[in-house]
Amino acid sequence: MLYATIFCGRLRVVGRKRFSGMNCGIAQALEALGDWWTLLIVRDAFFGARRFSDFERSLGIAKNVLSARLQHLVDHGVFELVDVGSDGQHFEYHLSRKGEALLPVLTALRDWSDEWVFGRGNEPVIVKDRRSGRRIPRLRVTDVEGRELSRQDLRTVPGPGASPETIRRLQPRKR
């Protein structure tokens, strides 16, 4: 979604830049999810919201913004618009498999603020395994043996889909 106008004979991108062209997974995720209310809408879908009015009530979001966000998420395949016309409702917004795959993203965000914003013992919500009733462990970045890793333990290298730009940027630096 790049907004462009012709200006003095050259193509000029005006207004808000989008991340569409960036050769980076985080930027691409933000292209789909980075807008204002988007992740909260997805969160509510995980909690069971499906209809326009579910999201509206729960979030207190303006209708036009909600409409645009839902459309954006449908366009990006996070939601599927499901026709449930029989009982009077026309459509519901259901999480797709792509949308359900966002569970680790939401969990990581909640883990982070549980620890660093609210602090242990002040969590507003707790997520449990329905089967055992026990709290799920926080997400951990680990090596293949399951040892937790931190930033210093990692090395980022170009992958098969790397652009020349990305390869250049990932050259080892002096620092």
Add this chain to the structure above:
Amino acid sequence: MLYATIFCGRLRVVGRKRFSGMNCGIAQALEALGDWWTLLIVRDAFFGARRFSDFERSLGIAKNVLSARLQHLVDHGVFELVDVGSDGQHFEYHLSRKGEALLPVLTALRDWSDEWVFGRGNEPVIVKDRRSGRRIPRLRVTDVEGRELSRQDLRTVPGPGASPETIRRLQPRKR
């Protein structure tokens, strides 16, 4: 950061709502990180960026916006402003422990778009364990025994810091 004005005798909130008051970990994480460029700035910090110009060059972000975002992140304790005056530089923006704790968030976002945007085999960047040189496994939401869980396996309940609002919202529903 709620902007308010007195309007016709009542308090009216104008402009963009913020998530400050929401009793939800995801909303609180977005309050700190949800602004436009914020997570990309953090990403670059993980890649080694420290100085104003590092971020500027890497992102192509407007200076005033970068300035505001860095200030916001310092205010929220994600970055620490470090005086490194000896070699001519005045300040650098270093990730705090709170900032380094965002590693799972960035990893979850990258995992997601590696799988659902680029697709396996087209990843632009790959993150490896520096010690073994092997790729780190993707993040998984699991039970205490390590079995992977999906949305249906989870139950969300009010925690010790739940507001009445939150408790009401997490009542079991009919669906």
Add this chain to the structure above:
DNA sequence: CACTTTAGTTGCTTTACGCAACCATCTTTT
């Protein structure tokens, strides 16, 4: 002492967001 680099600030324009009003369709009530 001029020139460059760094790290911003200021001013202006464009876009996004919040709010309220309106609307079309369907269902429920009278």
Add this chain to the structure above:
DNA sequence: AAAAGATGGTTGCGTAAAGCAACTAAAGTG
């Protein structure tokens, strides 16, 4: 059958945020 309500939006308007370019202040460089 007509009126009223619920649902799921769209349209129009005002304000705040984001983008761009120009400027600046301080420090380092030749």
